Amino acid sequence: MKVAVFSTKSYDRTFLEAANVDHGHELVYFEPRLNLTTSILAGECQSVCVFVHDQLDAPTIKQLAKGGVRLIALRCAGFNNVDLAAANECGITVLRVPAYSPYAVAEHAVGLILTLNRKIHRAYNRVREGNFSLDGLLGFDLHGRTVGIAGTGKIGEIVARILHGFGTKLLGYDVTPNPECEKLGMRYVSLPELFAGSDIITLHCPLMPETYHLINAESISQMKADVMIVNTSRGALIDTEAAIEGLKAGKIGYLALDVYEQEANLFFEDLSNLVIQDDVFQRLLTFPNVLITGHQAFFTENALKNIADTTIANITDFEAARPCPNAVSTDRLRP
């Protein structure tokens, strides 16, 4: 099948080419993100292959359908950037990679917790400057602290397993409790209880209307003083302006983000020679107790291989008209 691959980075190409060896699809690579303007690049391709920041809104999907596209192959798990109703209306199938390495994201989340707590990022810079002072680097033992995990699916469960090893107490919130987490001693509670009882809150639920701005001014007011908040899920789970107020007031003691509400304008690109216009993001960078990574939690070689293998297998299933276990139901409402 002829596939237009959007948002291509060199590493995507490397892993997709390797995965495609036994499948023989014709992959046409494009660096730009897919949106209405760039949709013309899909040309005569029957499929588009896209990532988290490609914009598959109704006008783009309709344009793609007119050009003969019948498949959207997502190289990610989340599909909040796809207008599923429009895909359904246009008879376009949407396939995704539901799991590629929950370990990658979980381990990054724990890495953020450890780094932010023990200020390893600041210590690294200090030592290189010949500054061996410990002032400002005081951390706390994770052992005995309470961690609240919102969303205890594949990634949340692994975070729970790792943090259980550190001797933390675990609180959980999920619409469907996970028995494996309960076996670790996790206590499922309501969201307000999780907010009030946790020293560290880490987010692993999907972005949906129900979880949009889960962390907001009201929920922050329910939290312990000096709370640590970690988001490796989706940016819009946090109302960033409310988080900034919480940081300024000293209520939030630590904030670690791998995702950011307006990240589509920033992440995955080298903007180091430009003036960044996002004042909210720039304000975040001024806090000594904020640690940001640019949506890299997934970025391990294991994950990239799994993403490529599953994406190519999905395209082959579609071409062979086989039922694909990774189909996104397009008759549900857009999350």
Ligand code: NAD
């Ligand atoms: P998953 O589907 O295995 O788990 C999600 C959990 O959230 C499920 O247990 C589900 O019941 C729960 N949930 C659903 N609705 C909820 C609600 N309203 N309130 C609370 N919990 C709810 O997904 P996963 O593989 O663990 O991934 C979790 C999230 O991680 C994804 O949605 C994605 O946004 C994010 N993610 C980020 C990266 C990254 O690189 N930063 C990579 C992959 C995934």
